[in-house]
Amino acid sequence: MKTIAVLGGTGKEGSGLALRWARFGYEVIIGSRSAEKATRRVAELLAEIDHPSLRGGLQGMANEDAARQADHAVLTVPYSAHRATLTGLIQPLEGKILVDVTVPLQPPKVRGVHLPPGQAAALEAQEILGDAVRVVAAFQNVSAEELVDAAHEVDCDVLVCSDDGEARSFAIELAEAAGMRGIDAGGLRNAIAVESLTPVLLHINRHYRIRGSGVRITGID
Numbered sequence: 088m089k090t091i092a093v094l095g096g097t098g099k100e101g102s103g104l105a106l107r108w109a110r111f112g113y114e115v116i117i118g119s120r121s122a123e124k125a126t127r128r129v130a131e132l133l134a135e136i137d138h139p140s141l142r143g144g145l146q147g148m149a150n151e152d153a154a155r156q157a158d159h160a161v162l163t164v165p166y167s168a169h170r171a172t173l174t175g176l177i178q179p180l181e182g183k184i185l186v187d188v189t190v191p192l193q194p195p196k197v198r199g200v201h202l203p204p205g206q207a208a209a210l211e212a213q214e215i216l217g218d219a220v221r222v223v224a225a226f227q228n229v230s231a232e233e234l235v236d237a238a239h240e241v242d243c244d245v246l247v248c249s250d251d252g253e254a255r256s257f258a259i260e261l262a263e264a265a266g267m268r269g270i271d272a273g274g275l276r277n278a279i280a281v282e283s284l285t286p287v288l289l290h291i292n293r294h295y296r297i298r299g300s301g302v303r304i305t306g307i308d
């Protein structure tokens with residue numbers, strides 16, 4: 088089973104995904120700017136669950152060490168930290184797949200679409216990291232509220248965009264490992280649309296007074 092680094096995995100979205108993948112059987116490393124914070128977060132997560140339900144491993148490290156030791160990585164940091172975080176990880180990520188979960192929200196107006204200078208965070212990630220890293224955009228429409236209880240069944244699909252077929256297949260595998268259906272949603276440019284759906288969902292959550300609306304694709308058997 089592959090080792091996956093969840094960079095910025097101490098946060099709400101990354102922790103929820105990390106725990107689900109470790110339960111499925113992946114070796115997961117939670118990354119942080121602080122190795123101590125990562126280790127603390129792992130201890131908290133392990134205290135919340137039944138250890139026998141963990142088929143894989145869960146450990147914590149500094150982002151750079153996590154990216155270096157893992158086969159592939161997932162990025163879950165706020166958009167404001169996206170460029171700086173990736174700029175420091177170009178070499179450790181070389182030859183790997185990076186799953187970018189980042190949504191370019193512009194607080195406090197998080198319920199309206201904001202296109203960043205590069206049109207999508209995932210397109211910017213590919214530009215920062217260069218061709219030696221295969222970027223795939225996924226999970227941007229999955230609410231952390233839905234992930235927090237690792238035993239809870241998440242009722243949504245995961246749209247997956249990349250210019251690399253192997254990277255798309257890997258992200259679809261990760262979606263399934265976390266209990267969701269992964270959908271091939273085309274090339275990385277399509278991440279412009281997928282990232283833009285998140286502020287729409289945040290609006291829907293507020294308007295209908297719900298917590299974790301999500302996306303479902305119909306018509307696929």
Ligand SMILES: NC(=O)c1ccc[n+]([C@@H]2O[C@H](COP(=O)([O-])OP(=O)(O)OC[C@H]3O[C@@H](n4cnc5c(N)ncnc54)[C@H](OP(=O)(O)O)[C@@H]3O)[C@@H](O)[C@H]2O)c1
Binds near residue numbers: 097227231
């Ligand atoms: N929350 C959701 O429901 C949700 C749903 C879909 C997509 N997303 C997207 O997923 C990403 C993460 O969301 P989140 O809610 O998990 O975010 P978060 O909890 O606010 O932050 C995640 C982690 O990012 C790191 N971080 C924060 N500020 C940073 C900075 N200035 N520089 C470097 N690292 C920093 C922190 O890790 P350390 O302090 O340990 O380094 C933090 O624990 C965002 O882009 C968000 O839009 C979130």
